[in-house]
Amino acid sequence: MSSETAPASLSAGAPAPSPVAERLPVFPWDRLEPYKATAAAHPDGIVDLSVGTPVDPVPALVRQALVDAADSPGYPTVWGTPAYREGIVGWCERRLGARGLTDRNVLPVVGSKELVAWLPTQLGLGPGDRVAHPRLAYPTYEVGARLSGAEPVVHDDRPDDLDPRGMRLLWLNSPSNPTGKVLSAAELRAAVEWARAHEVLLVSDECYLELGWEAEPVSVLHPDVCGGTYEGIVAVHSLSKRSNMAGYRAAFLAGDADVLGELLTIRKHGGMMTPAPVQAAAAAALEDDAHVAEQRGRYAARRTALREALTAAGFRIEHSEASLYLWATRDEPCWDTVGALAERGVLVAPGDFYGAAGERFVRVALTATDARVRAAVARLGG
Numbered sequence: 001m002s003s004e005t006a007p008a009s010l011s012a013g014a015p016a017p018s019p020v021a022e023r024l025p026v027f028p029w030d031r032l033e034p035y036k037a038t039a040a041a042h043p044d045g046i047v048d049l050s051v052g053t054p055v056d057p058v059p060a061l062v063r064q065a066l067v068d069a070a071d072s073p074g075y076p077t078v079w080g081t082p083a084y085r086e087g088i089v090g091w092c093e094r095r096l097g098a099r100g101l102t103d104r105n106v107l108p109v110v111g112s113k114e115l116v117a118w119l120p121t122q123l124g125l126g127p128g129d130r131v132a133h134p135r136l137a138y139p140t141y142e143v144g145a146r147l148s149g150a151e152p153v154v155h156d157d158r159p160d161d162l163d164p165r166g167m168r169l170l171w172l173n174s175p176s177n178p179t180g181k182v183l184s185a186a187e188l189r190a191a192v193e194w195a196r197a198h199e200v201l202l203v204s205d206e207c208y209l210e211l212g213w214e215a216e217p218v219s220v221l222h223p224d225v226c227g228g229t230y231e232g233i234v235a236v237h238s239l240s241k242r243s244n245m246a247g248y249r250a251a252f253l254a255g256d257a258d259v260l261g262e263l264l265t266i267r268k269h270g271g272m273m274t275p276a277p278v279q280a281a282a283a284a285a286l287e288d289d290a291h292v293a294e295q296r297g298r299y300a301a302r303r304t305a306l307r308e309a310l311t312a313a314g315f316r317i318e319h320s321e322a323s324l325y326l327w328a329t330r331d332e333p334c335w336d337t338v339g340a341l342a343e344r345g346v347l348v349a350p351g352d353f354y355g356a357a358g359e360r361f362v363r364v365a366l367t368a369t370d371a372r373v374r375a376a377v378a379r380l381g382g
């Protein structure tokens, strides 16, 4: 008997694994690996502008808060410490213009990716339900719908074109990943009105809100958008981009108290606790705007340099008025662009990762050090 033959107890009568993975799309980043190898063969090394992962230091005050809370032997709570909840409420009022929030309107979550992926399941969605997300979008909205067994459908930021039947969840994402597009207050208000009229929960992923360049992003929690009540709407925010805390896994929800109360109950049973030192670090980060301004300055300089270099190299930039990305095209298939730039040692993300509508675009992230951005600029000009 070969050592690879399954023991009898596993081969006979064992239940087949549930085919959850079969519901999911191919993990797209695996397809980029050969191009990554090409770019890495450049004599001066790869400039990786494919993933939007922060590279600058975690602010000193955040690290200090983490260290100060390092002696945390007990379990943290899912709802978070009063200090963290107050920090979230304060930030939403100061930065988003939200009014009248209490701590029943906020809920810490362990990273917004995890939330996006599991929200439909936690809300009890399943076969027969539909989840709408932007046509060009962060892939995890579709993944989350599929994990729950619900059907993902796309919208063009005008949900009134959607058939509301079976629709349970409407995702908005402004500023958008991958395009950097910003929805106006009027567009957001129209989406809120549609969602309320059809009793569809509207969840607005606003994780790039502090990264507006040529537009001032507006939250769904702003009174001009929601009319001063949070019924049927939830905003998603993350500390990852704003405060270079992607490695900490800290995000939060704000909005409808009934929806968040229900989620709190479910998440308590599921044990989805933000670690206590991370809660302390996130609370410190939310109190401080100076480090955000400093980080914005870094990204603004990189954005200007990359934008000029791409334009000079024959690219057209669309949208990109906010977020951490330039949405660029040379009016050719995206994989041709990815291949040509990889030959120059620059790795970017193909637009079709974010939907078929992106097949002639690439997404260029601003998340590389100043030195690597200078190298990219030189290579684009070469």
Ligand SMILES: Cc1ncc(COP(=O)(O)O)c(C=O)c1O
Binding pocket: 052, 111, 112, 113, 114, 116, 138, 173, 176, 177, 205, 207, 237, 238, 239, 240, 246, 250, 251
């Ligand atoms: C639109 C969008 N939402 C959510 C996330 C996840 O961020 P995090 O899980 O770090 O909070 C990302 C990350 O790139 C994103 O682009």
